[in-house]
Amino acid sequence: xRALIVEDETDVAADIxxxxxxxxxxxxxxxxxxxxxxRGNTEDYDVAILDLGLPRIDGLTVxxxxxxxxxxxxxxxxxxxxxxxxxxxxxEAGADDYLGKPFEIGELIxxxxxxxxxxxxxxxxxIAAGKLLLDTNRMSATYAGRPVRLSQLEFRLxxxxxxxxxxxxxxxxxxxxxxxxxxxxxxxxxEALVMRLRRKLDADAIETRRGFGYLLAGSGE
Amino acid sequence: xRALIVEDETDVAADIxxxxxxxxxxxxxxxxxxxxxxRGNTEDYDVAILDLGLPRIDGLTVxxxxxxxxxxxxxxxxxxxxxxxxxxxxxEAGADDYLGKPFEIGELIxxxxxxxxxxxxxxxxxIAAGKLLLDTNRMSATYAGRPVRLSQLEFRLxxxxxxxxxxxxxxxxxxxxxxxxxxxxxxxxxEALVMRLRRKLDADAIETRRGFGYLLAGSGE
DNA sequence: CAGCGATCGTCAGCGTCTTGTCAGCTCATC
DNA sequence: GATGAGCTGACAAGACGCTGACGATCGCTG
Numbered sequence: 001x002r003a004l005i006v007e008d009e010t011d012v013a014a015d016i017x018x019x020x021x022x023x024x025x026x027x028x029x030x031x032x033x034x035x036x037x038x039r040g041n042t043e044d045y046d047v048a049i050l051d052l053g054l055p056r057i058d059g060l061t062v063x064x065x066x067x068x069x070x071x072x073x074x075x076x077x078x079x080x081x082x083x084x085x086x087x088x089x090x091x092e093a094g095a096d097d098y099l100g101k102p103f104e105i106g107e108l109i110x111x112x113x114x115x116x117x118x119x120x121x122x123x124x125x126x127i128a129a130g131k132l133l134l135d136t137n138r139m140s141a142t143y144a145g146r147p148v149r150l151s152q153l154e155f156r157l158x159x160x161x162x163x164x165x166x167x168x169x170x171x172x173x174x175x176x177x178x179x180x181x182x183x184x185x186x187x188x189x190x191e192a193l194v195m196r197l198r199r200k201l202d203a204d205a206i207e208t209r210r211g212f213g214y215l216l217a218g219s220g221e
Numbered sequence: 222x223r224a225l226i227v228e229d230e231t232d233v234a235a236d237i238x239x240x241x242x243x244x245x246x247x248x249x250x251x252x253x254x255x256x257x258x259x260r261g262n263t264e265d266y267d268v269a270i271l272d273l274g275l276p277r278i279d280g281l282t283v284x285x286x287x288x289x290x291x292x293x294x295x296x297x298x299x300x301x302x303x304x305x306x307x308x309x310x311x312x313e314a315g316a317d318d319y320l321g322k323p324f325e326i327g328e329l330i331x332x333x334x335x336x337x338x339x340x341x342x343x344x345x346x347x348i349a350a351g352k353l354l355l356d357t358n359r360m361s362a363t364y365a366g367r368p369v370r371l372s373q374l375e376f377r378l379x380x381x382x383x384x385x386x387x388x389x390x391x392x393x394x395x396x397x398x399x400x401x402x403x404x405x406x407x408x409x410x411x412e413a414l415v416m417r418l419r420r421k422l423d424a425d426a427i428e429t430r431r432g433f434g435y436l437l438a439g440s441g442e
Numbered sequence: 443c444a445g446c447g448a449t450c451g452t453c454a455g456c457g458t459c460t461t462g463t464c465a466g467c468t469c470a471t472c
Numbered sequence: 473g474a475t476g477a478g479c480t481g482a483c484a485a486g487a488c489g490c491t492g493a494c495g496a497t498c499g500c501t502g
Contacts, residue, residue, distance in 0.1 A: 113393065151459075189463080191479065372448080410452075412490070445500100447498105453492105455492090457491100460485105461486090466479100469479090471476095472473105
């Protein structure tokens with residue numbers, strides 16, 4: 001899960017970032033409205049936490065721009081004042097939840113989780129691609145009818161590949177979605193992951209398109 | 222099981238809240254329509270108890286908004302007047318049950334239990350999941366035909382898992398539903414609970430999906 | 443009120459699983 | 473056959489979950 005934290009006070013931002021990382025999120029931080037807007041438009045987040053008082057561009061404006069540009073990830077608004085006008089303005093601008101400062105970091109995370117659950121709750125629970133079957137509810141997988149035990153990362157990698165049916169996905173793109181940052185040094189980590197998956201599933205389960213990336217065998221050949 | 226109580230008279234709200242807590246629910250209270258609507262939209266409840274006469278936003282309106290936003294938890298309506306027009310309006314707006322004031326708190330709880338059972342697709346008071354059998358009325362359990370003595374917390378944990386048939390439930394989500402707050406520090410408490418349950422039931426009764434959570438063995442295989 | 447048992451959160455230590463890294467290898471491609 | 477992208481086995485650090493122990497709390501009993 002990737003989250004964008006938009007907060008100009010670096011202390012607060014760091015606190016939230018750390019807590020969310022500990023809760024299993026991959027976190028990016030933007031410290032002004034311009035940066036936030038840009039990242040929200042160019043990256044692929046699962047949730048955004050948006051402070052309203054921002055330099056350069058106001059938080060509400062960022063929110064409206066995102067929504068007018070069809071960015072659909074859930075958004076939680078933070079605001080120093082716990083007043084109704086701002087709250088309603090935020091909701092009407094397209095926010096999904098609202099939290100007044102000061103807040104408990106635990107409550108923030110609980111709400112983020114709830115939002116993501118809801119946002120994801122409408123998609124089907126299992127995904128099939130070729131001989132592979134992923135059950136996102138049970139977090140279990142079968143390959144050619146045989147149950148396979150997968151680790152968290154392995155599952156997420158397959159899940160992403162299964163979504164990109166028939167498209168070769170580069171190691172860099174995989175790293176970006178698994179770790180949040182496109183660190184070129186991660187290439188070998190992805191290779192290692194793929195190898196472990198081939199061993200668990202089948203040597204031919206994941207095809208390599210040399211120079212382009214990986215794709216699931218039989219998924220839209 | 223988490224319940225939202227929407228009631229503006231604080232005495233009544235406190236009575237209901239206490240009774241429901243004693244019955245094993247985790248309870249949140251909202252005292253006006255706006256708050257109720259917001260909580261219902263942002264939190265994850267198993268049932269809501271909704272008074273119709275509310276400040277700010279009328280109960281019926283809250284109800285319609287929830288339903289138009291696909292919030293699907295069961296809802297019981299309370300109203301001071303025991304008349305048919307209101308009852309019909311409530312049912313048509315998407316309520317699942319109706320109780321006229323004054324009412325017996327015991328009856329309310331019985332109806333809540335019935336609703337939750339029905340919402341989960343169970344017709345009787347007992348829930349079966351694999352070798353596990355839970356009797357929600359008597360708070361008793363058997364595993365593989367053998368009776369098992371469970372504490373309140375243990376029972377509620379199993380009950381929640383049994384409702385989420387075949388879904389991996391994270392320690393955080395379990396904490397949220399057992400304690401009402403998602404305090405990350407609770408993770409180990411959940412682990413300890415799970416261990417005690419495995420000792421009472423069977424070492425394989427609860428499966429661990431490392432990195433994802435727990436699920437009942439054989440529930441929907 | 444003291445004593446007892448049950449419950450349950452917390453802590454610390456342990457074992458296992460996961461995963462990034464490295465070094466060397468294979469093989470496709472030109 | 474030269475080159476470099478990708479593969480693979482080994483390894484170690486760290487994450488994760490498990491477990492036994494302990495103590496605080498609560499309700500019950502004498």
